[in-house]
Amino acid sequence: MKRIGFVTCVQLGLSCMEAIYDAGGEITLAMTLTDEQAKHKSGRVYIDDFCAKHSVALLKSTHVNNPEVIEAINRYKIDWLFIIGWSQIASKELINSPNEGVLGIHPTLLPQGRGRAAIPWAILKGLDETGVTLFKLDEGVDTGPIVEQISIEMDRKMCATRLYEKVNQAHVELIKKVIPDLLRDNVEMLAQDDTLASEWPGRSPEDGQINLNGSVVDAERLIRAVTHPYPGAFYYNNKGQKVIVWEAEISNECKSGDLEFNDGFLTIIKSDVSE
Template sequence: MKIAFATCVQLGLSCIEEIYRIEGKIDLLITLEDEKDINKSGRIYLDEIADKKNISLLKINNINDTEVIEALKKNEIDWMFIIGWSQIAKKKLLETPKIGCIGMHPTLLPVGRGRAAIPWAILKGLKQTGVTMFKLDEGVDTGDIIGQGIIDIDKNITATELYKKVDEMHIELLSKYWETIMNNEVVLIKQDESKATEWPGRKPEDGELFNSMTMDEADKLVRAVTHPYPGAFYKDGEKVIKIWSAKFDKDKGKIKLRYGYMTPIDYEIEG
């Protein structure tokens, strides 16, 4: 079985490292050109592991480029993993590997299709989330499910902590289903469309904190967009305070909120 793996984020690199830890093999690595999406959350580069494991590395602008199709055909790829990749794979690409393409999404699909799954799980106050391994189709996170893993969410969890748990679950699912994938014994389960929800993308400017927010709203936002995300921020006149962590008190603090106060702990002042 010949494998290609496309990623540009830590979640994907962790899976690649796990494949080699369990004595698997990858025949082709695909990643973005070095100068593309340099500010993407969790952005990594594959040069080191490609050199270390002697894997052919292709750097591209778009996953649907002709050079990707040609490389998959040339290497006679059976399965292609596409992990942590923002661009949507189109029909021609999906049909090029002999068996198909596999993705992972950090929610329990069909809940939370779309973007910014880790921040949204915190912002929505979920008690559980997870990771879904699935066979990619032309939709956004709509493909048939291969397997899922559940992650419990503590009420004070940060994006940093949840990202680590999601990373660990990617590794766990990869290890659990690797032999099944290699033996072409994957059992696919249709998603229940009646339970489907879609979460929209988020931009850095969505991290702005306002005095009209409650302590709970501000707390969730700070925790949801801390590292590896762009961070929450508060505009104080000409200054912008980038806040990575904060404490909250109903009686006193540095920044007045609707029913209390916020005091930045880990922060930077810009401007």
């Protein structure tokens, strides 16, 4: 039996831990943040009960690259280490600590979309397809060899909320699909073709401002791209108030409360006024 380690502090990671057991695997060592860290992080969970239920050794540390984490990986002779839903960047020493490597999941079809803000960018770019990629970490950013991918079809009405859910489901499906091969030493990896690679930059809440002098098509797409669980698209009304728009649709006729653009009107369905 391969000795699996897991690093996470969010619900998505815990769901993937559960998926490992559903697929016939076991976890030897789990690492998470200390209890007082990232209390307000989206999806923050505590994995103590899961580890106790499955007799998994649990280490809490302020950073994944701390010496005690490296020592634990070596002491428990971890073969594969999963890092899911984790914002700290793994060091070269950590990447080289497990016997066979470190595995991560990126929410695009690598080598497309290396970098940040994968869900908003997939919508903003009007893609017909996106997905998730399980890959072996190296010292680059999302550049390691691909283990497996799952595709997600995009449609004209895809919003961040729905895509976020689909991406999370695909994480779990990917884990269940790969674990049996991982346990049998039957994993084949495919080097990424750098000539096909693209890098997507990070986004800030300020990038969600609607251009009232632009296209209604672009505005509607932006609203879908940064709705929940993201901060939302916004504009300032004639009172100077910040209006966060969570859902809207394009209209050819102007109705009361619509935003007017050069090429159409935007009917706001759900919004909040930020005081």
